[in-house]
Amino acid sequence: xxxIFKLIKWTFGFVLFVLxxxxxxxxxxxxSTDDLFYDLKSAWRAARIELYNRNYISTITQEEVRHIxxxxxxxxxxxxxxxxxxxxxxxxxxxxxxxxxIKEGVDISGREADIIxxxxxxxxxxxxxxxxxxxxxxxxxxxxxxxxxxNDIYTDVTYATxxxxxxxxxxxxxxxxELNKYHVFITGFTVHEGEVPxxxxxxxxxxxSSSGSVRTEAPWxxxxxxxxxxxxxxxxxxxKRGSSEIVNPATKWIELELKGVGGSDxxxxxxxxxxxxxPAEVVNAPAPVKKSPEKPGEGK
Numbered sequence: 001x002x003x004i005f006k007l008i009k010w011t012f013g014f015v016l017f018v019l020x021x022x023x024x025x026x027x028x029x030x031x032s033t034d035d036l037f038y039d040l041k042s043a044w045r046a047a048r049i050e051l052y053n054r055n056y057i058s059t060i061t062q063e064e065v066r067h068i069x070x071x072x073x074x075x076x077x078x079x080x081x082x083x084x085x086x087x088x089x090x091x092x093x094x095x096x097x098x099x100x101x102i103k104e105g106v107d108i109s110g111r112e113a114d115i116i117x118x119x120x121x122x123x124x125x126x127x128x129x130x131x132x133x134x135x136x137x138x139x140x141x142x143x144x145x146x147x148x149x150x151n152d153i154y155t156d157v158t159y160a161t162x163x164x165x166x167x168x169x170x171x172x173x174x175x176x177x178e179l180n181k182y183h184v185f186i187t188g189f190t191v192h193e194g195e196v197p198x199x200x201x202x203x204x205x206x207x208x209s210s211s212g213s214v215r216t217e218a219p220w221x222x223x224x225x226x227x228x229x230x231x232x233x234x235x236x237x238x239x240k241r242g243s244s245e246i247v248n249p250a251t252k253w254i255e256l257e258l259k260g261v262g263g264s265d266x267x268x269x270x271x272x273x274x275x276x277x278x279p280a281e282v283v284n285a286p287a288p289v290k291k292s293p294e295k296p297g298e299g300k
Contacts, residue, residue, distance in 0.1 A: 053112065055111075060115070066119065068108070093121055095144065096120075097116055098146075114133075118133055128169045129169035135167065139167040139282060142164075142278060143158055143159040143160075144158050145157045146270075147268050151266060153261060154191070155189055155190075155270075156190075157256055159276075161179070162174050163276075163282050165179075166282065166285070181239065182238060182240060183239075184235060185235070185236050194230075196229060196232055198222065199260065201234055201258075202216045202219065202220050205236050205256065206259075207238040207246060207257075209246045210252040216236050217237055220236045252273070255269050255272075256270045
């Protein structure tokens with residue numbers, strides 16, 4: 001019995017000794033207890049984020065979400081002004097975050113990318129959609145293609161189908177882009193250093209399919225160009241031609257070919273298997289109600 005008592009006494013003494021050493025080290029290494037508690041809190045936050053990435057926990061706090069965004073985006077590359085003044089395509093923050101993650105090698109997991117996108121959409125909204133985040137993500141993945149930056153110029157291409165434009169809350173563009181007459185593609189070109197030269201996309205673009213090929217119908221349209229000329233986006237369109245149109249019920253695939261972007265020898269090809277499969281929520285959604293234009297003197 002005395003041996004057990006001595007063992008307990010020795011263990012208790014050892015624990016007190018370790019606590020004493022830890023406390024002494026803490027005061028030696030930290031200027032205040034606030035610094036110590038800050039580091040402990042940071043370690044706890046890092047542990048929770050790691051557990052979230054490994055699917056051991058299903059949710060994290062807003063503070064932890066904001067930390068992931070700030071350490072991955074805000075502190076490393078972009079300040080608040082870049083987020084507020086960003087001019088985005090209909091793809092919005094999906095495309096921006098995926099480009100940073102896949103092409104620029106920003107060290108974030110797939111789950112972290114999702115919560116960053118949600119954070120950006122909530123803080124800097126770009127559109128109003130009737131569909132959930134998961135639905136919009138699936139539609140975006142179905143229509144978006146990209147390359148990894150030949151000649152340091154990154155290219156994003158979005159096949160602007162009616163389903164896609166509706167999913168992102170851009171119904172008005174279905175008529176603006178005349179999708180009943182054209183196959184329309186939103187193209188984006190980006191560099192992180194230097195300038196992206198604007199080229200005549202009508203001269204370098206071709207749409208091919210298992211049913212044939214067709215050139216663009218001029219003119220291509222510049223949607224916008226950033227002030228630093230690191231990025232620009234444009235619209236190119238290809239005509240639908242009745243019975244001989246390039247996409248018909250028998251068409252198995254389409255390919256958009258861009259030649260000479262970033263150099264005369266580069267050929268970039270972006271492919272979509274047909275038919276494109278959309279989430280059931282989009283396919284089965286009731287037709288949107290078209291609002292009649294107000295007459296002069298009516299309204300508010």
